[in-house]
Amino acid sequence: ILIYNSYLYLSGGGGIRILDVSDPTSPTLKGIYPSPQSSMLARQGNLLFAVRSGQPGELRILKLDDPTSPTTVSVYPMSFVGGIAVDGSWLYVAGGTDNNIHVLDISDPTSPTQRAVFTHPDMHFPTSLNLKDGKLYFISSGGPKSFGILDVTDPLNPTLLSFVTDTSISEGGLVRVFGDFAYLLDTWGAGIIIYDVSDPQHPQNVFWGDTGLGTWAHGLIVDGLNLYAYGDHGVRIFNYTVPVVLSSFSLD
Numbered sequence: 001i002l003i004y005n006s007y008l009y010l011s012g013g014g015g016i017r018i019l020d021v022s023d024p025t026s027p028t029l030k031g032i033y034p035s036p037q038s039s040m041l042a043r044q045g046n047l048l049f050a051v052r053s054g055q056p057g058e059l060r061i062l063k064l065d066d067p068t069s070p071t072t073v074s075v076y077p078m079s080f081v082g083g084i085a086v087d088g089s090w091l092y093v094a095g096g097t098d099n100n101i102h103v104l105d106i107s108d109p110t111s112p113t114q115r116a117v118f119t120h121p122d123m124h125f126p127t128s129l130n131l132k133d134g135k136l137y138f139i140s141s142g143g144p145k146s147f148g149i150l151d152v153t154d155p156l157n158p159t160l161l162s163f164v165t166d167t168s169i170s171e172g173g174l175v176r177v178f179g180d181f182a183y184l185l186d187t188w189g190a191g192i193i194i195y196d197v198s199d200p201q202h203p204q205n206v207f208w209g210d211t212g213l214g215t216w217a218h219g220l221i222v223d224g225l226n227l228y229a230y231g232d233h234g235v236r237i238f239n240y241t242v243p244v245v246l247s248s249f250s251l252d
Contacts, residue, residue, distance in 0.1 A: 082127035094126035145169035
């Protein structure tokens with residue numbers, strides 16, 4: 001799930017759904033890109049990056065000249081993918097089953113190229129990535145569930161800042177960062193976990209709560225004062241300064 005201008009992009013088995021959320025109390029479906037089971041999205045400028053995380057997996061780079069009708073720029077084959085994040089000419093890919101985080105050069109979006117790999121002995125099945133101010137936030141969802149932060153100021157030499165075991169992450173998750181806080185949406189159980197990351201070497205778990213999205217969550221973004229969460233029961237839009245639901249949109 002991500003937002004671009006006034007449009008919300010939702011990945012899933014039926015393709016990428018595009019909703020007009022210019023009025024957040026009344027989301028409207030505007031289009032569908034027929035991608036094969038895309039599960040993760042990222043954006044840089046007018047480029048949309050869509051990943052299919054299965055076997056075989058793939059990375060699709062799409063152009064958003066018309067935000068309601070994306071067009072394909074390139075398709076890059078990959079193994080199982082746990083998460084993606086993009087910054088300028090660099091795309092970071094959580095390798096899932098290979099327990100690594102890969103750094104791809106996307107300066108030419110028609111031909112992505114791997115340039116570096118980060119690994120850690122306690123990182124198992126990394127899922128979800130989020131970039132902010134030269135730091136890459138991730139979840140390790142295999143073995144002891146953990147939340148980690150990398151310094152990627154030099155994309156060719158990622159450096160670990162912190163790696164914290166967190167038993168409140170039940171089975172994977174999604175991480176988004178806004179201000180001094182990291183918001184983790186637990187994909188199995190659909191709870192929200194909030195970390196204070198003002199000191200990236202010592203992140204602190206400060207909140208856990210239920211979203212009411214059912215037993216499986218698919219996406220999370222933080223935009224301004226609103227938090228958009230996407231799960232089995234559709235989309236819920238929260239104001240996270242005052243925890244109230246603004247609206248719901250069913251995908252049935």
